[in-house]
Amino acid sequence: MFTKFLSRKQQDPENLSKVYIPSRREFLKIGSLATGGFLLGVNFQCSGPKGDPISFAPNAYLILDSDNQVTLIAHRSEMGTGIRTSLPMIIADELGADWAKVKIIQAEGDNEKYGDQNTDGSYSVRMFFEPMRQAGAIARLMLINAAAGKWEVDPSECRTEKGQVIHSDGKTADFGELIEELKNQEIPKSEDVKLKNLKDYKLIGKDVPIYDAKDIAIGKAVFGADVDIPGMQIAVIRRSPVIGAKVVSFSDEKALAISGVSRVIKIDGQGIPTGLDKALEGIAVLADNTWAAIQGRKALEVEWDLGPNQTYDSARQLEEMVKSTLTNGQIRREKGDFSNAQRKAKTVLERSFVAPYYAHATMEPPVAIANWKADFCEIWAPTQHPQWARTAVATALGIPEEQVRVNVTLLGGGFGRKSKPDFVVEAALLSKATEGPVRVQWTREDDIHHDFYHSLSAQRIKVTLDDEGKFSGWNHHTVFPAIGATSTPDELHPSDGELGLGCIDFPFEVPNIRIETHESRAHTRIGWLRSVSNIHHSFAVNGMLDEIAEARNMDPVDMLLDLLGEDRNISFEGEMKGTFGNYGEPIEKFPWNTGRLKNVIRRVAQEANWKESLAQGKNIGFAAHKSFLTYVACIVEVDKGANGELLIPNVHYVVDCGVPVNTDRIRSQFEGGAQFATSLATTSAISFENGQVQQNNFDGYQVIRMSQSPRNIHVHIMDSTEKPTGVGEPPVPPFIPALCNAVYKMTGKRIYELPIKI
Amino acid sequence: MEKYSLRINNKVHEISAESEMPLLWAIRDLVGLKGTKFGCGQGLCGACTVLLDGSPIRSCSFQLSEVGDNATITTIEGLSDKGDHPVQQAWIKHVVPQCGYCQSGQILSAVALLGSNPTPSDEQIDTAMNGNICRCGTYNRIKEAIHTASISLK
Structure with a gap:
């Protein structure tokens, strides 16, 4: 990232x-x-x-x-x-x-x-x-x-x-x-x-x-937990239930009485800020098998000082965030004069959008193996970032990096979670403490309770239409606890990097644009999840655009093509108050080209028979979104099942990712991206009360199952000789609003809050 | 601690364990077969699915004491000698896996489904496979692979 x-x-x-x-x-x-x-x-x-x-x-x-x-x-x-x-x-x-x-x-x-x-x-x-x-x-x-x-x-x-x-x-x-x-x-x-x-x-x-x-x-692929080392102890950890909580006292007597349990070891967390690469405060139970360690943990008696986050309530924070969007925020992009556009406007549309925290819920919960021997620590872990794991382990153990080796297993899902090496550090600390090999095994509950969550978010978008019905002004307020706050709690506004993901890079030709952010504090560990803040930004921006098209009595596909203007490279020059990151690439090398977005939009309309399907009364929704330098347009069709459940019979994606490298894997990322996004849009949400996550496992934090999956996901790949760009994240952002816009067609109700309730 | 003889993939494994230990941990930690995966520990995700006398069970929520003396257990490693079970072949043909972590469980659920219903409809596949979560989103290819395997099993 x-x-x-x-x-x-x-x-x-x-x-x-x-x-x-x-x-x-x-x-x-x-x-x-x-x-x-x-x-x-x-x-x-x-x-x-x-x-x-x-x-x-x-x-x-x-x-x-x-x-x-x-x-x-x-x-x-x-x-x-x-x-x-x-x-x-x-x-x-x-x-x-x-x-x-x-x-x-x-x-x-x-x-x-x-x-x-x-x-x-x-x-x-x-x-x-x-x-x-x-x-x-x-x-x-x-x-x-x-x-x-x-x-x-x-x-x-x-x-x-x-x-x-x-x-x-x-x-x-x-x-x-x-x-x-x-x-x-x-x-x-x-x-x-x-x-x-x-x-x-x-x-x-x-x-x-x-x-x-x-x-x-055939079951021979080696994931994190599949590495076996003779004599290895399995550790399961009771971690601070609230971010910043410290252990006051604990009793390990009952845990040690469980057959197979060998040791109980306290891990010192650093409190707030937790950082992105440190172990959380906790008590580890080590045993000779996983089950004994799990039982041992249940038997632990721990008294916590829950600290400042013990009264944290995410619903209350979200209400405050929504209120803050009604005030003047910190301006992050400005073009023209939105206030003037508002004064002259014939119509003003103002909508508020909220989305919850999300957990990654990789099928393989975090797991890592460490083997400390003679001042050298060897690691086996499903890590997205082995070098960061190496640095973090070296720092935690107080040894040079040269004395740490990180072997990378297959990852049972990543989605950004396994970039963070906190779980690897835990294994290293315990291996050093016991001077032997240790596997730290997270349970699903650990994963749901102690993730680096995708931020909850509130947005307000105000749009002005002038006397002629032309789109004259765009004022986007966005507020969400920043990833940076996990390391630096005083970072109260989203970073330029987070805003460059579908917010300040609003590419449309509107004469007056003002983009503002507001303060919010992090009360948990915030991380990045597949497409990051594009998730909530695209939800709001593309939902709003659909509504604007309706207000202007225009077809949303036609409106977007019109708003993108001539085929050209755009640079947002002079408009950004901070830096436009362009996903880490110089804009000269990877320009923002309106023509490429227009091409995927035209093609998706054609592939999905957009106009004919609308005329036939199909419940279809459209959205287009460039992220990670890849251009994507999406049309989603919805229907209602016999029991009133949401069905998604068809999805059409068109992607321009430059030179397609492995076409099968491009398609599979889009198929999977549609399914991942369906979970975000319809079933998943994390909430906090008394500082603690309210969901425990896949019963509370639901992700879609086969019967809820979009049925036919058609992925159309543009021929291109442009430099290739990635496809892991880009399928997610446009899908969610395309789905919401389709649901609106079916129910007549606009979606302003995720997950969608039908 | 109790002694158990587990017949897994046509081989008997003698183990000593607490009777409450879920079969999953016996298979992974005590027997050492790593193809069966831990996903949720509550029977909610299906990653740990194995066949007990041909029927799919969630081994994370199935205690050793429930297994029974004469039961036969099939894990992903025992499905075929050379990885050429028609369901495995269909999985490879459709390049179903993304990360692959849930696929042992998916494959065993599919094998059980085809054992009881050789020509399932889409809806029947949905019902049979709904207990197996795939977070990467390979559901559609799983479905195609089951149809393909259904044809080759005929």
């Missing part, structure tokens, strides 16, 4: 994620392996905090061995997006490898070796498409040179395909046969390294099944 959201320590390398041009110097490392294979390391140059180039050790390893196997290292975390397949696939395609003979191994967390490994913010493909192609192209050129030398032919007469170098006269050599020649190869000159044309790729742009599909289907 954006470095701005992270703790101060994490913020420093502003450009941690800037990985583009491979440097010539230190570019390659060639080595022989003891096994007789050949290793190629390609350095992705990263720029440092001040833009200074930093040379890292080679960090994309490619290993060829004599039996023609190509081993590629996946350095990003697999949480279900398919990245463990999609990035290595790019190298393999550029190289001309035989995909069936590619083996993928997962990298440990190591900034020096791999650069940025923070798998978040839908940016893995965006960041690594070019470096991966470069890596493959270098290896291909070296193989070709090796074969050409052996055959005494011109390298330009050779190509690679399916793990072979092929000469124009038909001679072939398996990659594995060229290992000896490769060892004598010079590093190619950068001008000789040519990337393939997009049309020549065999894997990129196609449906490529995920590498782990079979292992998952």
Whole structure:
């Protein structure tokens, strides 16, 4: 996720994620392996905090061995997006490898070796498409040179395909046969390294099944809790029930009496602020099996000083937040003069939108394994951010990072939760305390009670229409406890980064725009959830736009196309009071192009037969939203079931994510995104009373089940040669308002509050 | 502590455990088969689904004392020798998994459904699979895979 959201320590390398041009110097490392294979390391140059180039050790390893196997290292975390397949696939395609003979191994967390490994913010493909192609192209050129030398032919007469170098006269050599020649190869000159044309790729742009599909289907895939270490103790922790609560006293007598329970250890939390990477205050029960640890925890007797959040009530805070939107806030973007537009307006529409806290509820609850031995801590964890886990563990244990190794397992879901390494730190602390291996296992209740929640939010949007019915003014108030407040409680306004997610980047041609924020305090740990504040911003903005279209007697699709104006790049220049983040990318490199959004809008209207379906009286709703630099438009159809339940028979998505890399995984992210968003829109909500979360498990915090899922999710991918952008998060934001707008068609009632009540 | 002989995937495992211990933890922690997953501990999500004499149970909420001496338990590891059960093949063909964590439970629920109803309708699939949550949102592909497996099982 954006470095701005992270703790101060994490913020420093502003450009941690800037990985583009491979440097010539230190570019390659060639080595022989003891096994007789050949290793190629390609350095992705990263720029440092001040833009200074930093040379890292080679960090994309490619290993060829004599039996023609190509081993590629996946350095990003697999949480279900398919990245463990999609990035290595790019190298393999550029190289001309035989995909069936590619083996993928997962990298440990190591900034020096791999650069940025923070798998978040839908940016893995965006960041690594070019470096991966470069890596493959270098290896291909070296193989070709090796074969050409052996055959005494011109390298330009050779190509690679399916793990072979092929000469124009038909001679072939398996990659594995060229290992000896490769060892004598010079590093190619950068001008000789040519990337393939997009049309020549065999894997990129196609449906490529995920590498782990079979292992998952036969139960052999290794997730966090599946790592076993002899002698490992299992820890289950009673954590502070209210953020900031401290243990006054506890008795472990009954817990220790339970068969299998070995020890009870207190973990000192730092209180408020909790930060994003620290353990919460708690009492850990260690046992030789998970069940005994769970039973032991039940038997603990703990007296808490609940601290300042013990009276916190989220419903009351939300009411206060809604009230605050009626006042003048801090202006974050200003264009023209909204007050003047309001004075001259013929019609003013003013609506308030609220949305609750959400929990991530990954199917795999947080879990981590630590093994402390001789001042070295080895970790196995389902982490989205192994480097942060490494830093956080080193800090918590007071040892240098070099004495921490973080192995990354598959993640049983992430959605932003598993970026935060608090659960990894817990395991490390307990392993050090016991000087042995420990698995910290969170239960589902732990997960629901102690998440880093998506913020609850209140928004008010005021719209003015002039004498001619033209859309003359937009005034958007937004208030929600900021992610930053989890580390810095005095951050009372959302950050520029959070506002850049669907709020201040309002792209429409309206002459008078004012965007304001208000103060709110965090009373729990706030984090980022799949698409972050785009969730609530898109809900309000696109709901409001639909209402404006109705007030103007316009088709909402036509209105949006009209409001986007000419096809052009927009920059919001001079309008932002702070910084427009553009998802961490320079706007020159990834411009905000109105034409691309218009194209997905036109296409979705066509794919869903928008006008005809409306004429037929279908209950359909529309929304379009660009997030994470990916352009998406969505049309959702709803219906009522026999028992009055909400049905979603059809969803149409059109996505422009630049060059499509793995089309099957693009579709699967949109299919899953629609289902994830259906939960957010219809079933899920977290609330607090007396400082404590009121939901416990999937009975209280509900996510959709199969019968509630949208039926047919049609995903249409735009052909594009633009730079590729991510698809993990972009499906969520437009779906929710498209669904709300469809529900309005069916019920005649606008949706101003999530989750939707029918 | 009690002694139990658990017949899992046609192999007998002798274990000692408290009688209240849920079968899930016996399978994972004591027997060491890790394909069966922990999701909620309350029988609400289905990640821990295994087959007990061919019927799906939520092993997180099924105590060892309830298992019975002659019961046969099938976990994901025991569904086929080579990962070629028609349901597993259908899962691979449709590339159902995203993160994959819930899929052992999904597959076993699907196997049980097809065992009792070889040609289920969409609605029957919904009913049978509603106890298995997938947070990534693979429901539609699960449904397609069940239809595919249904055809190949004929």
